[in-house]
Amino acid sequence: MYINIFKFGGASVNSASGIKNVASIVKKFSSGPLVVVISAMGKTTNAMEEVLKSYMTNDPVAVVDAFQEVWDYHFAIVEELFEDKDHVVYGEIGSLFNQVRGYIRKGHLYAEQRPGYDFEYDQIVSYGELISSAIVHHYLVLQGMNSHLTDVRNLIKTDSTHRDARVNWETTRQLIQQHVPAFFQNHPEAGSIVVTQGFIAGDSAGNTTTLGREGSDFSAAIFAYVLQAKEMTIWKDVPGVMNADPKWMKDAVRLETLSYREAIELAYYGASVIHPKTIKPLENANIILRVKSFLHPELDGTSVENLREWKISTPIYIRKQNQVLISISPRDFSFILEENLSEIFRILAAYRVKVNIMQNSAISFSICVDADPQKIDPLIAFLQKDYETRYNEGLELFTIRHYNNEAFNKITEGRKVLMELRSRNTLQVVLEKVTR
Numbered sequence: 001m002y003i004n005i006f007k008f009g010g011a012s013v014n015s016a017s018g019i020k021n022v023a024s025i026v027k028k029f030s031s032g033p034l035v036v037v038i039s040a041m042g043k044t045t046n047a048m049e050e051v052l053k054s055y056m057t058n059d060p061v062a063v064v065d066a067f068q069e070v071w072d073y074h075f076a077i078v079e080e081l082f083e084d085k086d087h088v089v090y091g092e093i094g095s096l097f098n099q100v101r102g103y104i105r106k107g108h109l110y111a112e113q114r115p116g117y118d119f120e121y122d123q124i125v126s127y128g129e130l131i132s133s134a135i136v137h138h139y140l141v142l143q144g145m146n147s148h149l150t151d152v153r154n155l156i157k158t159d160s161t162h163r164d165a166r167v168n169w170e171t172t173r174q175l176i177q178q179h180v181p182a183f184f185q186n187h188p189e190a191g192s193i194v195v196t197q198g199f200i201a202g203d204s205a206g207n208t209t210t211l212g213r214e215g216s217d218f219s220a221a222i223f224a225y226v227l228q229a230k231e232m233t234i235w236k237d238v239p240g241v242m243n244a245d246p247k248w249m250k251d252a253v254r255l256e257t258l259s260y261r262e263a264i265e266l267a268y269y270g271a272s273v274i275h276p277k278t279i280k281p282l283e284n285a286n287i288i289l290r291v292k293s294f295l296h297p298e299l300d301g302t303s304v305e306n307l308r309e310w311k312i313s314t315p316i317y318i319r320k321q322n323q324v325l326i327s328i329s330p331r332d333f334s335f336i337l338e339e340n341l342s343e344i345f346r347i348l349a350a351y352r353v354k355v356n357i358m359q360n361s362a363i364s365f366s367i368c369v370d371a372d373p374q375k376i377d378p379l380i381a382f383l384q385k386d387y388e389t390r391y392n393e394g395l396e397l398f399t400i401r402h403y404n405n406e407a408f409n410k411i412t413e414g415r416k417v418l419m420e421l422r423s424r425n426t427l428q429v430v431l432e433k434v435t436r
């Protein structure tokens, strides 16, 4: 028995018509047992982060407003999908929202006992996926499919590194293998589907964890790997993996194929189309990854697979916005030596800051990192204790794989280059932001 994996991201389920389209894709393009992994609807994860932000700053009025917005958005969709106002989905979604409300109320009452940002992030923001998966599940049932909603927190087990949890593969493998194939054996009829949540998981203490932003692809890959799927399909709002994000490069083109290696490189450099942790499990089990458009499901998309000879005729561009360039020098203007570097890396690791690119000169060491104020502000404050630390915000980092001069000019024309790094296949530049 081969189990297929479909992952639907936020953009595919951002409206009632989106969810109807998902149901029609599931009906049309799946044959046999299927696991469907669902993200939060549209921009819900951001909206839940707003709820959390108001909660953390003890602003109950702002919490109510932010919460109401998420509630209204979801119930408008539910009302459009389920004409019968007595349908169980109304009660279920209401009760999921009430769980969040209850959690927040308790946190406001016992503010001094709060467990801290990362933990609370996972307990609150995870409801985006719990709510979306319940809505999609009930809609699939309404459409006559034998959908079975499974709480992924009982299947994917992680450590307790909140917001960036590490998978406990052995326990996860056992749990998924115990539950998922058994469901399909008991329900061999066509249209049997397991619907579950992306992005979220559970730790051994029974608390909710999350796998990092955009982590739903990785969730799907975990199922694909453990279930030894032949293929996994990520349904997106683009025709496949493009050589640049079509939102900012109008003449972006689709790549028909990618090797696992190249996909890992692209994800590593920040191509948002694929989550960095997703490819490795698929490569290890030789599972073909298809990236397809939910708007044109009949088109081919991109396949990522084990290709020894992979040739490309066009550069691939990856743009990362909101970058901070930090340069670090010893206060006495002595040289930057191995001792300083190992100390600096230790600090970076302690603050869980990922370095996007770095460059060393005699007296300063520069790094370009994502502007996550939760991490970067305390990091800079800490570095400033021992090092002369300067930083420059609001920058962009471009990575060009398989670059040529034309590609370099296209990106840098008329802009100030603050840092540049070249290797055989990859060119990276940090640019000052221009407002066009």
Ligand code: ASP
Binding pocket: 009, 010, 039, 040, 045, 046, 128, 198, 199, 212, 213, 214, 215, 216, 217
């Ligand atoms: N909903 C989560 C996010 O927006 C996870 C995902 O969509 O992959 O980051």
Ligand code: MG
Binding pocket: 009, 010, 011, 039, 214
């Ligand atoms: Mg998403």
